Amino acid sequence: MIISNRQVTLENDLATISFNIESESLPNKLWFNVPAEYMDLVADSYDAALLAVLLPAMKRGEDIHIEGAISGKLWHNLMLxxxxxxxxxxxALKKVNITASTLSDxxxxxxxxxxGxxxxxxxxxxxxxYHFEDIPSHLKLTHLTFNNVGSHGKTKEAEKLFHIRYERVNAIAKQLDLPIIKVNSNFFEFYGSGLRFNSTDTIRNAAVALLLQNGIGSFMCASSYPYDTLFVGKSKFMACCDAISLPLLSTESLEAFAVGNEYTRVEKTLQLPSLPITHSTLDVCTEIKHLGPPINCGACRKCNITLITLEIAGKLDDYSSCFDLKAYKKVRKKYIRQFLFERRTTSIELVNFGIQEKFNFPPISFALSRVKHFIMDLFKDRRLIPRRGDEGLHIRPQRDGQKESSSDTEKEPVMA
Ligand SMILES: [Zn+2]
Structure with missing residues (x-):
């Protein structure tokens, strides 16, 4: 693959930064849209394009050559x-070679x-x-982004959803008095099957941060994995190792890092009621057909894990304007039973919080679920995740046809 011919065009109030892509099977143009008023943040390097296409290239085993400058630090970290x-x-990905006309410092x-x-x-x-707390001013957030790098889906309908959702977050950003940069892209054309959004989200968002590194020196990525659940190994969720991998996407100009690993999901939820702006604007819903109002459907899993946490904390009424609480009341018992039995980290944290607060769980389901967890804990796999060797800067450790170890099972974090 060759990445070349970085171009910037301006039309009305929108700048398009595009790159030519010569590949055996990928589209021949990668582009980002940025509001023209933020063009002073946009860097003249190829770093963003490199991150955008790295995983699609690894999927195909295509080496990458950049006819332009990339960060020497980024190149070293990607290769090593x-x-x-x-x-x-x-x-299923393969390590690829990366070369460039210039490795810049x-x-x-x-x-x-x-x-984001x-x-x-x-x-x-x-x-x-990083905004409301009293911290040194140089650590405080100066900009937010709202990106279309795949989280809204892959179709033209997804782009409509991106614009609708942007209007919602833009209204919140105005209340926060923080600029929010709307960045559109055609990433969806590069990420097919095997590269689902949850498996690739961090690097997609980091690509946007590197696009803006002319004015941005720090990029913090909200990470949903507490420190004691982080791991490097087979997973459907790239966030499982954000705190380890994201700093490797830093350059001489921009420091990329994960934040929020200090907290469980319950602890993060309990931070919200002290922020009045969240009472009417919190947006956790994953029901794609629900456009509101209210903002959240009250019936999907994400809505329910949030609402049950707030109910246990006695803060449910604070959020009556942004959740459909009638829908919640119809499904909450079903979800409470489901969460009692689940082995997912978020469910176990929620149930433990309920036990701590003496929440009134349905007694039979509660007793049966404790028996299930007791038995499963006896047989919990505590083996370390297998590791493969690497050949450092000098390519390519995983050859075509290499079989995975049968013990290398997909792992989602479970509570110890
Ligand atoms: Zn929902």
């Missing part, structure tokens, strides 16, 4: 460490502090700690 982590997570000197913002619990937890 980052690809190793990624193919341990997604073993340029530091753009930007001092902006950036985070969706209006969800992870986003508001970041705001709690």
């Amino acid at each position: 460490s980052y690809q190793l982590i990624v193919y341990q997570m997604l073993p 340029k530091n753009y000197g930007g001092s902006g502090v950036l985070a 913002f969706s209006g969800g619990i992870d986003s508001y937890s970041v705001l709690h700690d």
Whole structure:
């Protein structure tokens, strides 16, 4: 694959930064749209394009050559460490060689502090700690982004959803008095099957941060995995190792890092009631057909894990304007039973919080679920995750046809 011919065009109030892609099977143009007023943040390097296409290239085993400049630090980290982590997570990927006309040590000197913002619990937890808290001013957020890099789906309908959702978060950003940068892209054309959004989200969002590294010096990514559940190994969720892998996407100009690993989902949810802006704007719903109002359907899993946490904390009424609480009341018992039996980290945290607060769980389901967890804990796999060797900068550790170890099972974090 060859990445070349970076171009910037301006039309009305929108800048398009595009790159030519020569590949055996990928589209021939990668582009980003950024509002023209933020063009002073956009860097002249190829770093963003490299991150955007790295995983699609790894999926195909296509080496990458960039006819332009990339960060020497980024190149080194991708070649030495980052690809190793990624193919341990997604073993179908292959390590690829990366070359460029220039490996640059340029530091753009930007001092902006950036985070993505969706209006969800992870986003508001970041705001709690890096906007509302009394911390040194140079650590405080200066910019938010709202990206279309695949989280809204892959179709033209998804782009409509992106614009609708942007209007919602833009209204919140105005209340926060923070600029929010709307970044559109055609990433969906590059990420097919085997590269689902949850498996690739961090690097997609980091690509946008690197696009803006002329003015942005820090990029913090809200991470949903507490420290004691982080791991490097096969997973459907790239966030399982954000705190380890994201710093490897830093450059001479931009420091990328994960935040929020200090907290469980319950602890993040309990940060919200002290922020009045969340009472009417919290957006956790994953029901794609629900456009509101209210913002949240009250009936999907994500809505229910949030609402049951708030109910246990005695804060449910604070959120009556942004959740459909009638829908919640119809389904809450079903979800409470489901969460009691689930082995997922978020469910176990929620149930433990309920036990701590003496929540009135349905007694028979509660007793049966305790027996299930007791028995399953006896047989819990405590083996370390298998590791593969690597060949450092000098390519390519996973050859075509290499079989995965049968013990290398897909792992979602479970509570110890
Ligand atoms: Zn919902």
